[in-house]
Amino acid sequence: PHVSSRPVLDVLRRHRRPVAIGCGSSMVHQTCEALVPVAIGLAVDRAVSTGDVRAVVVSVVGVLVLFTLLTSAGTYAFLVIDRAAFEEAHSLRTAVARAVLRDPAVLRGRQVGDALSVATSDTRHAAEALGLVSFLASGCFGMVVAAVVLLRIDVALGLGLLVAVPVLVLGLQALAPRLEARVHDRQRSAGLAAAVAADLLAGLRPLRGFGGVPEAVRRYHLASTLSRRAAVGAAGATSVVVGVSTLATGAVLVATAGVAGAFVARGRLDVGEFVTVVGMASFLADPVRNVSACVQQLAVSRAGARRVATLLAPPQRQRAEVRPHPGHPRALPGEVLGVVTTDTATADALTQALEGVGGAGGTLVEPAQTHLLGETLADALASGPVPAGRGVALEAALEAAAAPTELGTALADGGANLSGGQRQRIGLARALAADREVLVLRDPTTALDAVTEDRVAAGVRRLRAGHGTTVLITSSPLLLSRCDRVVLLTGAGRHASGTHAELLADPDYAAAVAR
Template identity: 40%
Template sequence: MTGPSGRDVLRRAVKGQRRDVALGSLLGAGHQAGEALVPVLIGVVIDQAVARDDAGALLRWLAILAVVYVGLSFSFRFGARAGERAAEQAGHTLRVELVRRVLDPGGGAENGRLPGALTTIATEDAKRVGAVNMALMFGISASAGLLVGTVVLLRTSVPLGLTVLLGTPVLLWLGHLLSKPLEHRSEAEQERAAHASGVAADLVAGLRVLKGIGAESAAVARYRRTSRRSLAATLRAARAQSLQSGMVLALTGGFIAVVALVGGRLAAQGDISLGQLVSAVGLALFLLGPLETFSWVNAEFAQGRASAARIAGVLATPPAVTAGGGRLRQPVRGQVRLRGVSHGGLREVDLDVAPGELIGVAATDPADATALLRCLSRQADPDAGVVELDGVPMRDLDPADIRMAVLVAEHDADLFEGTLRENVTAAPGSADPERAMAAAGADEVARTLPEGLDTAVSERGRSLSGGQRQRVALARALAADRPVLVVHDPTTAVDAVTESRVATGIREIRRGRTTILVTTSPALLAVADRVALLDGGRVVDTAPHADLVRRHAAYRTAVLA
């Protein structure tokens, strides 16, 4: 199944706000028509009141002119409001759609993209596509003003009207040609800006690590290079936009000068009156506004098309895993079985986990542990073999159903901005946060904080230490109370006493629930019913922790060294 194209994204953004766009266009057309009538009415005032020295006619026409001004003023006010509403709502709809795609259980949208790049697409690009509604409304309004002006000019003088009718399409065509370089350079600008944002987000997230290894200068140099490339792309796009605007403005000015010249010659020959000449010159000056609007609309559409293509690229990204036709048995017993699983560094892994069992998995290669976690969470399907949950291949299940049955708590899990309590109970169906926090040793964290469970936690938990973040993240996983829990190295940043307490707490709170501890912590492995040794990508032995220590030097090196 193919995803939407850039044109599809643009079309949907406009179609979804068609009522506001239509209302804004109608009111905008009324505003532009009123603006076009102003020089016409001034010409009438000159011919019928000033030239005839008729005070009564002067007052009547001035009153009519005032009514027109009031009407065009209110039309602009409410028309612009409808256009802004359409732009903001379209941008919001796109942001929601992008977030839904990124958070889809099937995954895949994040592949090959930095988090900062996705953020830029969901903010700046969505805003630019939404702004196309405003540009469309102004374009229709400007067309109405141009049409009214042309009709009046034709009624005043056929040569003047024909000059406008023949010159305007040529001017619009040239403006469209000039917008092409801007579209390409705008897309490059957004790509570079997104990459720079992604690099910056990664550097900020890893700031403590960078300081710890003394790599600040290398990180700054990397960001400086990326930022300079982004700046260069932005300057190229700005130059293209200024060139387009300047060229269109020059062409428009020349066109208006031709209209004024033709009108002046007609007046000199007596073919039109003084008032009609004033109206013609006023209309020629008025037409500068709609024609400049067309230039702006072209630029907005060029940038909108570039942003729509980037949004379409995310929405069209195929999921990493797809939903099958199988159904998960209810209630979930928690039996996990791997048969001949090969993925990444894993080679024909066989492993049976009985319902309610607490099993440890010690991998001599961290990459093998990561590959195992990806298969158990179904972030990816194995290259060969099958992973089963209660006898049903995970490949046949909906990833969303798997997430409600199996929780994989990764080592680098982030906390969210909010209170400590909100972080622990973040997962759907979470209950009894106090018991989960006690099991994870996070109750000590709450006691050291000024407001306990109601203490505010900053973004990604940066207000907490590494060990505190780990314990709160583990408490969140335990509070979720899933039938199957997979935990990856949850105690690497805590002391030995706390680690022993956490090991006991996990065993107690998960009694009767299937739990897989992927770790090399001897304290955690010691409380497991049995431990599977994953060496060279294969499960070479399964036995209690003490037995593996006696049997395998590779196990002793991985766990005790």
């Protein structure tokens, strides 16, 4: 995938056949729908008013055939387009997930929530372009059919409707920004309330410890109240838009019926044409509204497709932006290398630089924050196929990480039913079981007590020494004391190398590892 100047066109090109079929079927559906008032008008003129039984039967059969064709074409169009849209959305989501898993460096400069939004909302919006193009084409074609029918009946009346209905619909669209703003406020406040609730639940134990539950509840009550008010405001705005739209559409229909009735009284129109004009006035608002909505939604699809395409930019373009620290260490084969930094920015820069090569099959960068996926502990430990010629037993990895060994243990959302230390040890066991040629661990023991941390330090050393290159970005003396070599990196660009014991004489190093 590449960043295209017209990403929506890329989506359409990938599904040329379904789009063509969908547009054709939608046009047939819209044409049949436009011809319904014509068919009813003809039935009134040639069957109902004359009382001819044969004409009545022919009219009924004709209307049934028209509705059958209308329904079949519309159903087939929806089937083809929806299938293509679902396939495209799934393909884009899979491509985004593959890009992130293959090379975490593509997330540089993005928050996790933003990447999740791209993988869910933006991929869906991009795929919706397939249906929008179909509806746009059918809406335009429906307006053309309606224009031809109306102008053939009466030029003046036809022109009046063709001007009045679009003006009405576009005028109603002026209310859309108000509704959109209210809906945006509702979504934002609901998201804020959910975030506050999630934070409260995640920190419930420490909140109880220092008596902060009442304050947390007060803040959630405030966020919930704002969310409720925004929801009520959005519902009110929706009601206003729907009410005004209904009244305006009804007014146009009443006015059309009045003018057409006057024309019938003067003999300018017959009864069948009167029925056709009134029916066409009711129909015409639908394609005009569809065209207007599709034009607006296509802008959303273009924005979503652009965000997806940007995230799927070639990895080398993403990696080229990395500016490594001049003292970035070079680990030797089979070495356990410790890295100590004097500031978080340097550690982040080093992690990003290593993530830039993390797409290689033999390298794994395990971040400090652990994410557990799956319903059980066994699911969370699954790390995919192990590289050929390598392999570490899961039991050995769990033992080295001092992690829980009950593989059938159920996991709540992201391991929420486990302590922070348990989640961290499970993530470490998963990384060890993956048994990559190069394993990078960022602060793997920050949530552990000293006794458990010492067990983990010994386990990692035992499992990885001489078996693969291991880089530990940490300030833990227990981990660093078991490294073959330790490198100190400072924010000023200075670096030093030696064993943990040797580097303790360095003031910067001693300050960094002091606890």
